[in-house]
Amino acid sequence: MAGKIRRLIRPHLMDVQTYEAVDPPELIAQRAGIPESEIVKLNGNENPYGGSPKVAEAVAKAPTHIYPDPLQRRVRQALSGYTGAPPEELIAGAGSDELIDLLFRLFMEPGDKALDFDPTFAMYGFLARIAGGEIELVQRDEVFDVDVGAAKDAIDERTKIIFVASPNNPTGNLTPRDHVRELLDTGRIIVVDEAYYEFCDFTVADMVSEHENLVVLRTMSKWAGLAGLRIGYGIMNEELVQHVIDIKQPYNISVAAEAALLASLDDAPALLDNVGKIVDERERMTALLDDIAGVTPWPSAGNFLLCYVEPGAEPGRAQQVFEDLARRGIVVRMFGSERLRDFFRVAVGTPEQTDVFVNALREVI
Ligand SMILES: Cc1ncc(COP(=O)(O)O)c(C=O)c1O
Known part of the structure; x- marks a missing residue:
């Protein structure tokens, strides 16, 4: 941008970092080379049953x-x-x-x-x-x-x-x-x-x-x-x-x-039934993840689980897991901070989505 215009921007907004929001499904599908209908989108804590x-x-x-x-x-x-x-x-x-x-x-x-x-x-x-x-x-x-x-x-x-x-x-x-x-x-x-x-x-x-x-x-x-x-x-x-x-x-x-x-x-009432299904699924998913060596889910009161990935000998193993999952069209959330370097967050989806995610995680870990 021309310097003259830059000078008009409020100084504290000059170098704001764009918020790292989740990508739309079509972009995720394009990147993975997979049809959008096959994407398992678990990175936005969204409701897998949709609205009423x-x-x-x-x-x-x-x-x-x-x-x-x-x-x-x-x-x-x-x-x-x-x-x-x-x-x-x-x-x-x-x-x-x-x-x-x-x-x-x-x-x-x-x-x-x-x-x-x-x-x-x-x-x-x-x-x-x-x-x-x-x-x-x-x-x-x-x-x-x-x-x-x-x-x-x-x-x-x-x-x-x-x-x-x-x-x-x-x-x-x-x-x-x-x-x-x-x-x-x-x-x-x-x-x-x-x-x-x-x-x-x-x-x-x-x-x-x-x-x-x-x-x-x-x-x-x-x-x-x-x-x-x-x-x-x-x-x-x-x-x-x-x-x-x-x-x-x-x-x-x-x-x-x-x-x-x-x-x-x-x-x-119908929407809260879906909430009930998500809460049940959160508990089932926690048990499945507990059985995977190298991954530890944290207890959660939300519709998502924070998962610790043992770094082992390779630093950045969580990032690797994230990328391997993404190549299979399964998207979870990573965080930029040092403290959460060995973690990813996964939303609780439908039982079918959990099965696809957990099976893929077993393979990549
Ligand atoms: C803790 C928390 N607050 C607020 C929001 C944003 O909610 P909304 O979609 O209503 O802006 C989120 C979304 O992920 C969240 O995790």
Whole structure:
């Protein structure tokens, strides 16, 4: 790009690293030289059963020529029925990713700090930097639990917001309520990201009424299979919801996403049956992986497993396994960090997908 234009870009955005998102299936298929229908895509923690059949019907009927309701009245009412929180304490975003972004815009000034517990969902660090802030990565302990003491030591007057994914992506573990309470006592905004709530039924959402600094994030991407339509929501005190409404784009969730959410919540029992199947499959997959020498799955409360690959004599063996699987059209997720060099994450799919994955893993390991 010509120097004159480069100079116009905000300095902190000059060298931002593009977020390492998962590739679309057609590209994976092209790379592996395999038809797209044969790809076993286990790298995005997506729902292998897809969304509710009622979603397609609802989206087809939705008035897509009309702008959506900026105050999301029907969506918030329906979410209230599902979560038990009052509509005034609910707000939806184009995926929980958008809400993460809005929270940074609301709380961070250039130079402010956000804190998260590494390894965790990379979106927090990415969006904090885009907002002009810094991200402080507090290391999780040896079993990937949140280290509250280290967090307290790291907090200073510029620390505004702390993110805790529970269950954590990619490690799969929960953060106990006591730890959340201790973090809340620091007075910072504490965001508990419960993207995988339905797979564990463990929540701190009931604590929102007592703690004005608690935000709980949820998504329709995982349990309801709506990752492609982009809709998530937050539960937080009413005043905070109003501030998010004040700064969000008025039409942030599309008419299609709104219709899909309403149809999904209507069909929640069927979707939760699928969640049950995924949870059963997670346990079956764990047992199968436990039987493979050289691979250890970590216990998980989500719809994915973090797997340790014994490095043996070859450094980078996990990367090799990843590549060998990819050549067979089976895609799992690797992470760039040193701490997770010997790990990959695999989503829990259908029993058929598990069998293909586990058999291939036995061959390549
Ligand atoms: C912990 C966590 N939070 C949020 C998200 C993003 O969810 P959404 O699709 O609603 O933006 C993910 C997606 O993988 C996640 O793992």
